[in-house]
Amino acid sequence: MNLRSFLLATSLAILASTAIAADPVKPNVVLFLVDDMGWMDSTVYGSEYYETPNMERLAKLSMRFTDAYAVPLCSPTRASILSGQYSSRHGVTSASGHQPPAEKGASPYPEKASPASRFLYASSKNYLDPGIVTLAEVLRDAGYRTGHFGKWHLGLTAEYRPDHHGFETTWQCAPDPGPPSYFSPYGVHPDGRPTTQQRVGNITDGPEGEYITDRLTDEAIRFLEAHRDEPFFLNLWQYGVHGPWGHKEEYTAEFAKKTDPRGEQRNPIMASMLKSVDESLGRVLDKLDELGLTENTLFIFYSDNGGNTHSNTPEDPKMTNIKPGHPKYDFVEDWKKWAGPEAPTNNAPLREGKGRIYEGGQRVPLMVRWPGHIEEGSVSDTVVGPIDLYPTILDALGIEKPQGHVIDGLSFLPVLEQEGKLEREALFTWFPHLIPAASVRAGEWKLIYRWEPHRDYPEIRELYDLSKDIGETKNLAAEHPEKVAELEELIEQFIADTGALAPKPNPAYQPAAAKAARAVDAGLVPKFSRATIVDGVLRVEKDGRTPFLGTAQLRTLSGPLKLTMRLRGPAGKAQVRWMTGAQEEFPQQGQVVDYTLSGGGDWENIALDVPVEGQPRLVRIYLPATDETAVEIESIEFTNGAGGKRAWNFGEAGN
Secondary structure (H helix, E strand, O other): OOOOHHHHHHHHHHHHHHHHHHHOOEEEEHHHHHHHHHHOOOOHOOOOOOOOOOHHHHHOEEEEEEEOOOOOOOHHHHHHHHHOHHHHOOEEEEEEEOOOOOOOOOOOOOOOOOOOOOEOOOOOOOOOOOOOOHHHHHHHHOOOOOEEEOOOOOOHHHHHHHHOOOOOOOEEEEEEOOOOEOOOOEEEEEOOOOHHHHEEEEEOOHHHHHHHHHHHHHHHHHHHOOOOOOOOEEEEEOOOOOOOOOOOOHHHHHHHHOOOOOOOOOOOOHHHHHHHHHHHHHHHHHHHHHHHHHHHEEEEEEOOOOOOOOOOOOHHHHOOOOOOOOHHHHHHHHHHHOOOOOOOOOOOOOOOOOOOOHHHHHEEEEEEOOOOOOOOOOEEEEOOOOHHHHHHHHHHHEEEEEOOOOOOOOHHHHHHHHOOOOOOEEEEEEEOOOOOEEEEEEOOEEEEEEEOOOOOOOEEEEEEEEOOOOOOOOOOOOOOOOHHHHHHHHHHHHHHHHHOOOOOOOOOOHHHHHHHHHHHHOEEEOOOOOEEEOOOHHHEEEOOOOHHHHHOOOOOOOOOEEEEEEEOOEEEEEEEEEEEOOOOOOOOOOOOOEEEEEOOOOOOOEEEEEOOOOOOOEEEEEOOOOOOOOOOEEEEEEEEEOOOOEEEEOOOOOO
């Protein structure tokens, strides 16, 4: 063999041995998280109104989960994704990451509460604890380049932002929950107010009118291009489809012409925003293809909570009380122009939505793609949640779990690769806010566990068989007490295991005050006054300007109405005022009925004809209470000529 042949053979041998010894190429990870996207908010899951072709494209290449869950608000879900822990363990239980952190050492329980409240409820942490070993930190330490782009909402001040939780590259601002504006300049609200406070972070303005969903995608793509030759974790957390609901009007105008064959979804603003999010998804998928990274990338598409069904409805005060000159007037008028009285979305057939523990608030879309590992177009009904992403990603990448860090989730990689099942007895949701509750999903059974009744949810235990009743329409708790007891035991063990800050008895609790509160909960709200019930009498004391009791609970009674009251108090004149369903605000003149109390301490029966035309939207009963003397009320009753009735009798239990 001549020297040239010898050198060539030697070089080839060295190259071959080097290739054999080299580590295999590490898989990349992309987590594409949409904000407030409900289970039914794509054609993939059944919408016939929204247009999401790129989500359809992804679904054909992925495993689609039908029973994936989140916490009903965004921050707890986000913290659970990054920690692998239940919200009851990491402490971020509500969406308060835009608020200043509490003082260190401060009790999470309030020092005092209303005497109408039976329990003291702990407040949420406003940040993701830096002591938690996040998914990003584990991947960074394993040699991954880590980038976070978009919404954070896990801490306002610098020490709690993504660059302190393992992300090397970031593009985000604070405070959240929504972006300062969906259009550049991003430091200005849609209503025109400058928001320099919200520029904390490193979001920079683009050309005037640039849409933040597009810009966010640009920044994520730059990250992909910069790290195409090394393993990466791209955390792309969209601001859409959260408020302030900035939308491209050219898209919105087209959806405004469209109707839903199902008759459920009809908000063109939401359809427009989802179209923009879908375009973002398509661009990221295209870039992975272009860079030759698709085959080696674990791609996860997910949402942080169920669809929003409560904002900007006719019951929302900002839709009725904002007048010209108010900073949010232009936003409200824009919503009315395009969406009218529609909430952002409709989760039917699921019950309710964001902020509620029913399926509409926490069942969400989840699709996972990993070529060569996951069967294209497959579907799984495995019950999974945000706590499971952390261990699943580590399992897929062959990375050990961090020592000393508790992970509540389980890897569902065997499900993805169709090599096994997820061996878990139950999945829990901890949500002690808004309408405080916990829930457990065990097989097809779901138990909702409340500590006290609420005006809209009087039963503290609700049991549903989701295999037969996905809409949670029939509470089976009374029919299956043994199943309720079994699932209650699981929840109580979960509370103990995770260190959940369960509600504590309120030492200031007074049943009489609670009775008054129940009257308020039943739709009779005191304004500029304090209300308590003592010995079957509602006592209303003046607290500010002219006191009144307001109610929006008369919409089923078409006018004209008759009002009868039994009350006593100081001598004085007062009135009843109303606005109808066709009116945006209380009229300055008219729609007033006067009445007079003679005083003297005797009970008086007041009977008034209230000439409401059509449906009463709001009714106010003004009272002649003074700084010295309260008005006491035994009963209030509204009736109409058709036999309709709405009454409050404060001597009866349950009001």
